[in-house]
Ligand code: SGN
């Protein structure tokens with residue numbers, strides 16, 4: 001009897017001492033790599049169907065104006081973790097080191113008792129800090145039979161990267177976290193990053209379909225500056241353009257991108273080497289699916305516009321096929337939450353590290369401050385707070401993720417954090433919000449040759465300054481010219497808007513702590529890294 005009383009007492013004490021963290025929301029932050037908003041059906045572009053990602057939108061909020069601060073992978077992830085612009089957190093391009101010792105929102109959540117995990121692509125060298133569990137791809141990772149660094153130890157896992165990433169994430173949710181604490185899972189897919197290798201079940205998806213070219217696919221960059229004219233990210237470049245590109249990674253190529261073992265002129269492309277990583281069975285299945293399509297292409301002896309159409313279709317189909325597996329993974333995660341009764345108290349965010357060109361201006365890749373790569377998809381649900389099916393038009397940036405997620409965990413952001421919590425925006429009870437966003441891009445000279453630039457975007461206008469080996473300004477009216485085909489910078493009719501945008505840009509640079517001297521510093525450290 002006495003023993004039972006003691007047990008009862010212990011039970012009462014232990015339950016009344018349950019930390020307040022118990023009621024805090026769980027967070028699943030899903031980030032894919034290079035997933036353009038144009039390729040999510042909830043955004044209504046009609047390219048593909050992503051029913052599982054769309055489920056997040058129908059149960060929550062879809063952001064029409066979500067942007068990055070620097071449209072490239074590793075910097076974007078550093079901004080997301082720290083809530084600070086690239087020039088403050090130090091990770092300005094894919095080349096510089098990231099300092100994991102600085103604060104990040106996962107560290108803060110971990111401190112108050114969250115179980116934290118990072119699974120998939122992060123692209124920041126070093127052991128991730130702030131996580132109880134990490135299983136990350138080294139660098140870009142591989143689509144087939146990828147290596148993973150699991151809590152610091154490298155191991156190769158056979159299979160397809162997207163499914164493996166999902167399995168590792170679900171395994172952590174099911175078996176590895178302490179179930180009496182709230183959790184944070186960063187679930188980051190490598191797909192649909194170049195070179196868009198699909199999973200077997202989607203090898204033939206879209207085979208019977210021809211995607212039409214975006215209206216500005218054959219852009220000649222008239223009325224634009226030097227930067228747009230000298231980029232190296234064409235889907236349908238000529239042989240001369242391909243061969244004269246900086247390094248060898250620029251414009252789309254017959255082997256790496258179009259996955260031909262020999263080009264239409266019979267020359268070996270080197271793609272065969274990529275298949276060496278596959279198991280014999282994977283190789284056989286791949287060749288069985290792709291060889292007939294490649295032969296068919298060659299027999300048609302395509303030229304000019306019809307060759308461009310073929311290249312675009314090979315590109316977009318493989319790109320969309322890899323997204324299908326990403327969408328499947330999202331479905332598995334959502335089903336897990338539903339089955340465990342966790343959906344009500346879990347925030348689910350779907351986003352990408354930036355946007356991507358799906359043939360607009362003739363391009364793939366990102367980097368530019370133009371709309372397709374400045375934008376990123378952002379969809380979010382949290383049944384406890386967010387009304388299902390709402391659309392958000394305010395300008396959100398990836399800078400805002402850290403403060404927003406800290407806000408949901410009732411943690412005030414530190415002074416250092418530059419983003420804003422959009423919790424009240426999603427709850428539709430805040431009218432005061434930023435009226436302009438600030439952007440920087442640094443990685444040049446490099447693959448794709450997109451020149452260094454910075455600029456601001458308001459809800460209607462965009463002002464960009466390209467610098468370093470040029471000094472050019474561009475101004476776009478996004479209302480009249482949403483595809484940014486006409487630079488108005490020298491247009492006398494736009495003198496007064498130009499002046500007010502310059503003023504705003506100067507103010508924002510000062511506010512965030514950016515300057516020309518910081519740009520010089522980053523040029524020097526980039527060049528010294530490249531020369532070593
Ligand atoms: C690789 C790609 C590029 C891509 C960069 C950066 N080439 O170099 O096309 O722009 O990564 O991408 S590939 O031949 O390796 O596929 S990022 O998303 O990691 O920033």
Ligand code: CA
Nearest residue numbers: 033034073353
């Ligand atoms: Ca990316």
